[in-house]
Amino acid sequence: xxxxxxxxxxxxxxxxxxxxxxxxxxxxxxxxxxxxxxxxxxxxxxxxxxxxxxxxxxxxxxxxxxxxxxxxxxxxxxxxxxxxxxxxxxxxxxxxxxxxxxxxxxxxxxxxxxxxxxxxxxxxxxxxxxxxxxxxxxxxxxxxxxxxxxxxxxxxxxxxxxxxxxxxxxxxxxxxxxxxxxxxxxxxxxxxxxxxxxxxxxxxxxxxxxxxxxxxxxxxxxxxxxxxxxxxxxxxxxxxxxxxxxxxxxxxxxxxxxxxxxxxxxxxxxxxxxxxxxxxxxxxxxxxxxxxxxxxxxxxxxxxxxxxxxxxxxxxxxxxxxxxxxxxxxxxxxxxxxxxxxxxxxxxxxxxxxxxxxxxxxxxxxxxxxxxxxxxxxxxxxxxxxxxxxxxxxxxxxxxxxxxxxxxxxxxxxxxxxxxxxxxxxxxxxxxxxxxxxxxxxxxxxxxxxxxxxxxxxxxxxxxxxxxxxxxxxxxxxxxxxxxxxxxxxxxxxxxxxxxxxxxxxxxxxxxxxxxxxxxxxxxxxxxxxxxxxxxxxxxxxxxxxxxxxxxxxxxxxxxxxxxxxxxxxxxxxxxxxxxxxxxxxxxxxxxxxxxxxxxxxxxxxxxxxxxxxxxxxxxxxxxxxxxxxxxxxxxxxxxxxxxxxxxxxxxxxxxxxxxxx
Amino acid sequence: xxxxxxxxxxxxxxxxxxxxxxxxxxxxxxxxxxxxxxxxxxxxxxxxxxxxxxxxxxxxxxxxxxxxxxxxxxxxxxxxxxxxxxxxxxxxxxxxxxxxxxxxxxxxxxxxxxxxxxxxxxxxxxxxxxxxxxxxxxxxxxxxxxxxxxxxxxxxxxxxxxxxxxxxxxxxxxxxxxxxxxxxxxxxxxxxxxxxxxxxxxxxxxxxxxxxxxxxxxxxxxxxxxxxxxxxxxxxxxxxxxxxxxxxxxxxxxxxxxxxxxxxxxxxxxxxxxxxxxxxxxxxxxxxxxxxxxxxxxxxxxxxxxxxxx
Numbered sequence: 001x002x003x004x005x006x007x008x009x010x011x012x013x014x015x016x017x018x019x020x021x022x023x024x025x026x027x028x029x030x031x032x033x034x035x036x037x038x039x040x041x042x043x044x045x046x047x048x049x050x051x052x053x054x055x056x057x058x059x060x061x062x063x064x065x066x067x068x069x070x071x072x073x074x075x076x077x078x079x080x081x082x083x084x085x086x087x088x089x090x091x092x093x094x095x096x097x098x099x100x101x102x103x104x105x106x107x108x109x110x111x112x113x114x115x116x117x118x119x120x121x122x123x124x125x126x127x128x129x130x131x132x133x134x135x136x137x138x139x140x141x142x143x144x145x146x147x148x149x150x151x152x153x154x155x156x157x158x159x160x161x162x163x164x165x166x167x168x169x170x171x172x173x174x175x176x177x178x179x180x181x182x183x184x185x186x187x188x189x190x191x192x193x194x195x196x197x198x199x200x201x202x203x204x205x206x207x208x209x210x211x212x213x214x215x216x217x218x219x220x221x222x223x224x225x226x227x228x229x230x231x232x233x234x235x236x237x238x239x240x241x242x243x244x245x246x247x248x249x250x251x252x253x254x255x256x257x258x259x260x261x262x263x264x265x266x267x268x269x270x271x272x273x274x275x276x277x278x279x280x281x282x283x284x285x286x287x288x289x290x291x292x293x294x295x296x297x298x299x300x301x302x303x304x305x306x307x308x309x310x311x312x313x314x315x316x317x318x319x320x321x322x323x324x325x326x327x328x329x330x331x332x333x334x335x336x337x338x339x340x341x342x343x344x345x346x347x348x349x350x351x352x353x354x355x356x357x358x359x360x361x362x363x364x365x366x367x368x369x370x371x372x373x374x375x376x377x378x379x380x381x382x383x384x385x386x387x388x389x390x391x392x393x394x395x396x397x398x399x400x401x402x403x404x405x406x407x408x409x410x411x412x413x414x415x416x417x418x419x420x421x422x423x424x425x426x427x428x429x430x431x432x433x434x435x436x437x438x439x440x441x442x443x444x445x446x447x448x449x450x451x452x453x454x455x456x457x458x459x460x461x462x463x464x465x466x467x468x469x470x471x472x473x474x475x476x477x478x479x480x481x482x483x484x485x486x487x488x489x490x491x492x493x494x495x496x497x498x499x500x501x502x503x504x505x506x507x508x509x510x511x512x513x514x515x516x517x518x519x520x521x522x523x524x525x526x527x528x529x530x531x532x533x534x535x536x537x538x539x540x541x542x543x544x545x546x547x548x549x550x551x552x553x554x555x556x557x558x559x560x561x562x563x564x565x566x567x568x569x570x571x572x573x574x575x576x577x578x579x580x581x582x583x584x585x586x587x588x589x590x591x592x593x594x595x596x597x598x599x600x601x602x603x604x605x606x607x608x609x610x611x612x613x614x615x616x617x618x619x620x621x622x623x624x625x626x627x628x629x630x631x632x633x634x635x636x637x638x639x640x641x642x643x644x645x646x647x648x649x650x651x652x653x654x655x656x657x658x659x660x661x662x
Numbered sequence: 663x664x665x666x667x668x669x670x671x672x673x674x675x676x677x678x679x680x681x682x683x684x685x686x687x688x689x690x691x692x693x694x695x696x697x698x699x700x701x702x703x704x705x706x707x708x709x710x711x712x713x714x715x716x717x718x719x720x721x722x723x724x725x726x727x728x729x730x731x732x733x734x735x736x737x738x739x740x741x742x743x744x745x746x747x748x749x750x751x752x753x754x755x756x757x758x759x760x761x762x763x764x765x766x767x768x769x770x771x772x773x774x775x776x777x778x779x780x781x782x783x784x785x786x787x788x789x790x791x792x793x794x795x796x797x798x799x800x801x802x803x804x805x806x807x808x809x810x811x812x813x814x815x816x817x818x819x820x821x822x823x824x825x826x827x828x829x830x831x832x833x834x835x836x837x838x839x840x841x842x843x844x845x846x847x848x849x850x851x852x853x854x855x856x857x858x859x860x861x862x863x864x865x866x867x868x869x870x871x872x873x874x875x876x877x878x879x880x881x882x883x884x885x886x887x888x889x890x891x892x893x894x895x896x897x898x899x900x901x902x903x904x905x906x907x908x909x910x911x912x913x914x915x916x917x918x919x920x921x922x923x924x925x926x927x928x929x930x931x932x933x934x935x936x937x938x939x940x941x942x943x944x945x946x947x948x949x950x951x952x953x954x955x956x957x958x959x960x961x962x963x964x965x966x967x968x969x970x971x972x
Contacts, residue, residue: 400721434815449969565728593781595784595788
């Protein structure tokens, strides 16, 4: 039994030496338990699986509290030079610290970690029969730890270490179901793209080091603003490319709609919910906290972010695979976030401090919200797949009656993503609206104002597309009648998954109900000049400030509806209802009669088909790929297979090096 | 307080406007037409009748009619109708709030339409959301460009600004925005040439499709909601482009005067709607985007005129 374990070679085995050793420890423990307690192997696996996930929960709670304390008191947790006996450079210093900005992201990571680990307890059951589920759990734990390192990093080395660790572990998690052929392809593409991004990040950090003489983020904060504007722009471009790749901003997004659906659902939730935010965190850090931005950076952000938002939302209305829809929706949300960062940067450059502050606040708030509802949506999607074994909306249907908890979670998530009041998405988009509209208003007769107005247009167009997406997922997937045997025999998720779904839904709702509290807390994270008094924000003089707005809306919605119900009930009496089959023009009813997901979005596809042209593939990736192949052809000429000529190459190289170096 | 009164007024007045338009339309087409009180009678009938509910229907069908009504009522609270009250009930960036409240109502209606699993519901919902894709940004841009000169983005702010600077109503920006808004109001009220409110023909219906499976109270509430929405959009048009005659305080005399002017304006708009309905033919669904992109371009030009013009 034990041997069978070890002999199964799986990518997760390559995690690192550390985990490999863990594995043996794990095996040893389980072996002993078997001997002494007479337990079945399955039970042992189950115990290991649950305990690793519980450890992840505990770890995430720790991160949550770390973030909580770091919000008000930035602390240096750890600083220690590594390999100081081998290298004389100060580069290899492990430096972990919290700053207010990273604290917010850490708290989000903590919450999501708890939710995903609890979810994983239930979800891992599926995998336990096929591989060792424990490896998935260890992977998730390492993934969360790596992201925590990224957020805690206090210098370039720690950041890059965490970043690479995060990319690599997430790659292994993406290819976890490697018996599906498309998964391997998605994994390779993801790994390749993310490495290209890292190259740009290393270049940016190299430049920062060259001109400030340090690797410490604390030094960058003080010195980076003094660099020449051209140099700052170059650094900006490098970080922009590097982070936009990770964030899945079009046209650098091609890995995202493949990788996110390929991973197990709670990993997708973590990837979409918080891994994409590491890119946002990096961008905010570099552009708003270190460098002093110029207007065109903001414009670049607005243009690329806005087009990503619209295109991502459009594709989200066209896909039928539930997880691909959500992946495209993540691209859309990252686009929105980039757009708001653009507003903030443009306002910063124009010295409109309040607007920049509101926009930055909106960015972070929206990022928190997106993390909350996107992880909830991925969890719900995972539970749909778990309960029906169907991924395509066209073969789902009628889940509202068979999976009530999943439906509630999905409904909350979809209403949040559609940003309807008083859900959390609405509150942050309101801030986006306020900031953009103010920038548009204060810059009349200035082109920047026009870009802010265009951002608003993108916001609204995206909003309408997302509403269509939400109605499509819920209407086709959860209402009506099941379109496949799987959907008709759907069963509700196990307890741990249900618990996680309900907690996630509650978290999303809470984020929407206390906007004023959150905005006040987020004030702490803003750079000094951007702090604004909320007086500017809520246009006081109103009877009701925004802190009460969600409750008023909730009261109007629930209370108003109930009032009408009571009124009708009291004055007219109880309604007589009787059940009858849906009218089908006299024919026999079939599940496929109701609108399918493809049919639902067909008018959109037909009208906006120009948005479907694969611009990125046709004009970027295809030529780039051709170029690589062609260059390789040239290089093949010198690779003639003869040892003698290789020796000549070596010889020439050495001589050239000697001349150059000397 | 005033906004609550105005919202209640919307509830009570909306069926009347519907009746007037129907009657006028019938007259223009040479028919006698139903009485202008017919919508009230219909509501009475719906509310008293029992309901037939589909066996596929879920909790959505039971809750949504009430929720949708409450949302449209909340949206009505954000609008000034016959008096501009600075202290509107909902916070003052309310242009955004208004559009999203109605968007929520639309989303709920969509879920309601899908609930019985009927093909007609899906069709109506799909079309409704499809049309909304172009409507929402357009209406937003139009109001935004008209309101860029006023402080804050509330209807109250825009209206007050126009009332205190009447000349602003004749600028290129406002005129372009007004033209775009007019087209949107026609679309949003579900009228010809976009949608035909008088038909149950599956090839043409949009809004009717979504509520085809309803009966009884649910149908009554949904119909009332649709009529209220129609009145709301007309009021939006007047608030952003022609607020003249509106009271700026809550003195009873001024308010009364404001009510009379407002009712007059709305009825006049009803005449225009009836006229347009009588002389145009229904568009095919896929020509609707052309109509709407025209409105969109108008509102884009309205926006541009803020940045390019003098």
